[in-house]
Amino acid sequence: MIKVVLIGAGNLAFHFFKKFNSSEKVILKQWYNRSLEKIHFAESVVAITNQLNRLKKADLYLICVSDDAIESISEKIQINGLVAHCAGAVPINRLSGKTRKAVFYPLQTFNREKDLSFDKLPFCIETTYPKDQTLLKDLAYCLGGVAYEFDSKKRGIIHMIAVFINNFSNHLLHLGSDLSSNYQIPFEIFQLLIIETYHKSMLIGPKNSQTGPAIRRDQKTIYNHLDLLIDDDLKKLYLILTNSIQKKHEPKKL
Amino acid sequence: MIKVVLIGAGNLAFHFFKKFNSSEKVILKQWYNRSLEKIHFAESVVAITNQLNRLKKADLYLICVSDDAIESISEKIQINGLVAHCAGAVPINRLSGKTRKAVFYPLQTFNREKDLSFDKLPFCIETTYPKDQTLLKDLAYCLGGVAYEFDSKKRGIIHMIAVFINNFSNHLLHLGSDLSSNYQIPFEIFQLLIIETYHKSMLIGPKNSQTGPAIRRDQKTIYNHLDLLIDDDLKKLYLILTNSIQKKHEPKKL
Numbered sequence: 001m002i003k004v005v006l007i008g009a010g011n012l013a014f015h016f017f018k019k020f021n022s023s024e025k026v027i028l029k030q031w032y033n034r035s036l037e038k039i040h041f042a043e044s045v046v047a048i049t050n051q052l053n054r055l056k057k058a059d060l061y062l063i064c065v066s067d068d069a070i071e072s073i074s075e076k077i078q079i080n081g082l083v084a085h086c087a088g089a090v091p092i093n094r095l096s097g098k099t100r101k102a103v104f105y106p107l108q109t110f111n112r113e114k115d116l117s118f119d120k121l122p123f124c125i126e127t128t129y130p131k132d133q134t135l136l137k138d139l140a141y142c143l144g145g146v147a148y149e150f151d152s153k154k155r156g157i158i159h160m161i162a163v164f165i166n167n168f169s170n171h172l173l174h175l176g177s178d179l180s181s182n183y184q185i186p187f188e189i190f191q192l193l194i195i196e197t198y199h200k201s202m203l204i205g206p207k208n209s210q211t212g213p214a215i216r217r218d219q220k221t222i223y224n225h226l227d228l229l230i231d232d233d234l235k236k237l238y239l240i241l242t243n244s245i246q247k248k249h250e251p252k253k254l
Numbered sequence: 255m256i257k258v259v260l261i262g263a264g265n266l267a268f269h270f271f272k273k274f275n276s277s278e279k280v281i282l283k284q285w286y287n288r289s290l291e292k293i294h295f296a297e298s299v300v301a302i303t304n305q306l307n308r309l310k311k312a313d314l315y316l317i318c319v320s321d322d323a324i325e326s327i328s329e330k331i332q333i334n335g336l337v338a339h340c341a342g343a344v345p346i347n348r349l350s351g352k353t354r355k356a357v358f359y360p361l362q363t364f365n366r367e368k369d370l371s372f373d374k375l376p377f378c379i380e381t382t383y384p385k386d387q388t389l390l391k392d393l394a395y396c397l398g399g400v401a402y403e404f405d406s407k408k409r410g411i412i413h414m415i416a417v418f419i420n421n422f423s424n425h426l427l428h429l430g431s432d433l434s435s436n437y438q439i440p441f442e443i444f445q446l447l448i449i450e451t452y453h454k455s456m457l458i459g460p461k462n463s464q465t466g467p468a469i470r471r472d473q474k475t476i477y478n479h480l481d482l483l484i485d486d487d488l489k490k491l492y493l494i495l496t497n498s499i500q501k502k503h504e505p506k507k508l
Contacts, residue, residue: 011465067472089467089475107443109450109465113458116450122443148443157437160479165430165444166451167466168495169423173452174460174502176419183411189361189376189402190419191456196363196370197420198427198452202445204367206428211265211363212421213343218321221343225414237498240491241422247487248428 002026002139003058007073008065009033011110012086016064019118021045025142030056052076059135060084062104063095070094082132088159091152092126102127104136105155106145109166121145124155175234207248214245256280256393257312261327262319263287265364266340270318273372275299279396284310306330313389314338316358317349324348336386342413345406346380356381358390359409360399363420375399378409429488461502468499 004026006013013033020028030047032055033039039048047056055061055077063085065073070085074095077083083095084102095101103126110116123140125147127133133149140147150158173194180187200209213221222242229235258280260267267287274282284301286309287293293302301310309315309331317339319327324339328349331337337349338356349355357380364370377394379401381387387403394401404412427448434441454463467475476496483489 066470067475089472089478107447109447109454109463111454111458111463111465113462114454121446150439154437154439156478157433157482158439158443159475160482161430161433161439162444162447163466163468163479163492164426164433166447167464167468167499169426169451170455170460170463170465171468171495171499171502172418172423172426173455174464175498176415177460178502179411179415179418183408185404185408185412185415189412190416192375193361193363193416193420194452194456197423198448200363200365200368201424201427202448204365206424206431208367209363209365209424210421210428211365211424212417214417214421214425216320218343221321221413224343224410225417228411228414233494233498233501237494238417240487240494241425244429244487244491245421245425248425248432 002060002135002142003029004139005030005032005055005058005061007032007052007061007063007077008069009035009038010064010066011112012106013064014112015110015116016062017042017046018115019143023142026139029058053078055079057081060102060104060139061099062086071096074099082127082135084136088124088155088162091156092128093152100127100129100132102132102136103152103155104139105159107158107162109162109170118144123147124150124158126151126155175237210245210249212245214242215249215251217246217251256314256389256396257283258393259284259286259309259312259315261286261315261317261331262323263289263292264318264320265366266360267318268366269364269370270316271296271300272369273397277396280393283312307332309333311335314356314358314393315353316340325350328353336381336389338390342378342409342416345410346382347406354381354383354386356386356390357406357409358393359413361412361416363416363424372398377401378404378412380405380409429491464499464503466499468496469503469505471500471505 020026028046031039032049036050061083067087067090071094074097083099084104088105092103105124107122123145125136137147177187226235274280282300285293286303290304315337321341321344325348328351337353338358342359346355346357359378361376377399379390391401431441480489
């Protein structure tokens with residue numbers, strides 16, 4: 001059994017709360033948040049507090065706050081235990097205080113509105129003491145996930161790659177969805193294309209999956225598309241992505 | 255029963271060939287290609303030809319050639335029948351000759367290396383004569399797909415949106431995959447993130463799905479990522495996508 005104190009009430013904290021609460025191998029000892037209002041709903045199933053100097057004894061203190069708040073929160077945790085933050089972009093040494101330090105970063109995108117499966121979820125872990133790795137690996141395993149050891153530098157790179165893969169790809173879908181509604185085209189007609197995009201990419205690799213006017217050097221279609229895009233920023237984005245595709249691929253026949 | 259003559263031997267033609275061949279409601283009467291070599295393998299199941307003046311009688315002549323070749327091929331089809339091309343970006347009037355004209359554009363990305371399901375596949379159809387719509391709708395239905403009527407202008411816009419949704423998104427996965435291998439990070443760890451990206455976007459919409467440093471206005475992380483990107487074109491792409499996200503979203507808390 002792994003005893004955890006959860007610190008913070010952002011998206012990730014809520015997903016951890018639900019998961020810990022339903023896990024038989026994790027005991028959520030306490031939930032801290034600066035404002036009790038946000039976590040009040042959980043009072044019947046877990047001890048809640050807004051006092052960092054009243055944290056209960058636990059195996060792990062899991063800080064799930066915004067990146068900028070990690071340092072100041074960790075400074076105030078005066079406890080003899082293992083303290084981990086969950087941020088991809090924050091180095092382990094940003095944790096201050098005299099506690100044992102760690103990182104437990106789930107490589108995933110979280111929204112409050114959508115349940116998330118922890119099944120096979122990769123957790124990027126890092127610890128200052130090698131012996132603390134076992135606990136984090138166990139925790140990842142108890143949640144159904146998989147642990148990977150990465151130092152802070154590599155985790156920063158992983159986080160940057162995740163921005164391309166998730167944040168930027170999602171934004172392209174957003175642009176597509178807005179263009180559709182501008183032109184009264186039902187966005188649903190793109191659903192199978194969206195599914196096939198990532199299925200194919202995972203099956204035969206994104207390099208082999210590339211199709212379209214950019215890779216075909218189909219200038220006529222590229223110009224037509226640029227004409228259709230009224231917004232100058234979208235034109236610029238279209239061009240830079242088209243050039244980026246052409247830079248990665250030798251000309252290819254349809 | 256719908257009798258079809260297939261014209262061309264690109265990716266899409268191969269997928270149609272396989273599908274027509276396994277369909278009980280479509281009879282593939284003949285397969286034309288400029289070079290017989292490419293379609294020789296099919297000789298035992300379908301009549302093949304490299305002579306456009308020897309096309310057999312059929313309900314539909316389906317032109318699956320590169321966009322630039324559609325006009326010149328259609329010019330040479332001297333037959334009394336319905337001739338359709340399958341290109342998103344090509345207007346119906348690019349078909350020449352005196353035949354009845356149509357478009358039968360499957361909204362999907364095709365590679366030879368991967369089988370493709372036609373189940374629920376949207377076909378964007380257009381005809382010069384309203385009475386010809388029935389045949390194309392029937393064909394879409396016989397293949398397991400769904401027909402949508404769009405004129406050439408709207409189909410061009412749909413094709414442009416599909417470039418954002420598929421070509422550009424796939425390219426971001428490609429960039430992520432290349433960055434991973436540059437830094438010896440196993441690309442597999444991003445698999446669940448990729449799946450969740452598209453699932454979440456379809457479930458709660460791409461606007462609500464957006465997360466990450468751009469939408470959070472997390473300048474520190476944005477600068478760190480730009481520092482990590484050595485390639486100037488990637489830096490530029492990162493910045494333009496970050497600005498595009500910020501333009502679409504008011505600042506949002508983590």
